């Protein structure tokens with residue numbers, strides 16, 4: 001096959017050898033047009049295993065490089081990303097269907113995590129701890145962990161790699177990345193960008209970072225290898241149910257970032273203008289294909305009629321279109337499977353008594369591209385498809401009257417990623433954030449469920465997998481902790497007052 005001229009020039013500008021993307025057996029499609037845009041040669045279980053062996057050697061050298069020096073590599077990566085922000089953002093739009101603003105926003109997130117990780121490279125602190133024994137000192141040290149296998153989803157094709165790799169590099173780990181089989185080109189672009197940073201850095205071992213192209217069978221080699229100390233896997237709960245137990249069975253460590261079924265609660269005192277905008281972006285942005293997309297909305301009965309008709313109007317007026325050629329706010333679904341899942345969920349919602357606004361396919365471009373109008377569904381109660389994540393723009397809206405009951409309904413789903421409350425009432429706000437409030441890893445007030453900043457730890461509870469990435473102390477997941485006790489006295493007192501005189 002031959003590359004479209006625009007894709008070819010973008011790949012070349014980013015430093016990807018275009019010949020690698022045309023002669024293989026694994027097709028890659030753009031959701032923007034539905035057309036095949038590349039054909040890559042996938043890795044095999046054997047080449048994946050060889051990559052693990054190489055990464056193991058790279059780790060042995062990288063762990064000895066002082067952390068602030070490792071941070072210099074990440075600083076250079078941030079510089080390279082700044083230079084390529086527009087081009088990489090555009091490739092994200094081509095491969096994942098995001099609007100230019102969201103494509104570039106994703107690259108900005110990569111730059112932000114690099115900045116964060118550079119600072120972190122001088123702050124990998126352990127504690128000094130009071131000891132009960134005289135003449136002793138107790139402390140903890142943090143050491144590099146090993147080879148980190150990063151498995152990522154199609155919908156954040158580049159940012160999630162950066163969240164993991166920027167931290168893993170400063171923590172002294174080697175990385176093997178298995179990107180989504182739906183977004184291999186952006187992965188090759190990141191590899192080329194990192195190669196420029198590595199060349200400028202000069203002192204990193206070969207194979208510190210490797211990319212494996214392919215589907216779950218290739219990722220599975222990382223999952224099952226005892227030489228991969230940490231698996232950081234982002235994707236569906238279905239994938240996590242397979243990957244999590246396999247890593248646990250070999251006592252490996254995992255960071256699981258899985259599906260979400262995120263909700264907002266609109267209380268009587270909510271600022272409805274702000275709520276409207278927050279819900280519209282949270283539910284329709286990225287065509288509903290964010291793990292943090294708002295999928296459920298509980299509206300107090302006293303403000304239902306003031307908010308929901310306006311929301312339905314906003315849904316009717318939102319623009320859907322080709323993200324490369326128009327200013328549309330909503331782009332395509334990733335593929336036909338996503339469209340079918342959306343239509344099945346809408347049918348199930350209708351069968352359960354829901355009133356569906358929107359949700360129809362829009363004839364944009366070729367038959368192979370799947371554009372849909374986002375759907376708002378008024379539901380009588382939280383049943384059927386409302387309980388599950390459908391990775392498409394569907395917002396289920398439900399009326400509530402009692403605050404305690406709505407908190408319970410909010411938490412009564414499998415996933416536990418992100419949540420929001422819209423209120424000006426201090427008691428409602430603090431209750432939502434308290435131990436008896438939202439059970440999610442992310443709980444927001446007066447903003448939507450999506451669009452997290454890199455400074456906070458990102459991740460969720462229950463079927464979302466429990467992992468944390470990105471900011472705060474998420475770095476600890478990429479290192480191993482040793483507790484050290486040092487005796488500088490001439491005695492040997494035992495802990496807990498135990499005596500053992502010989």
Ligand code: NAD
Nearest residue numbers: 152153154179180215216219220235236239257258259291
């Ligand atoms: P997916 O589960 O289909 O695939 C994700 C990745 O897992 C891909 O790279 C895939 O090849 C790999 N994979 C699948 N089966 C595997 C196996 N058995 N062993 C090893 N690797 C395997 O997900 P997707 O459709 O690409 O992404 C959408 C899903 O990801 C949604 O559920 C969304 O909520 C979730 N997601 C979660 C987060 C988060 O941070 N919590 C972020 C983005 C996306």
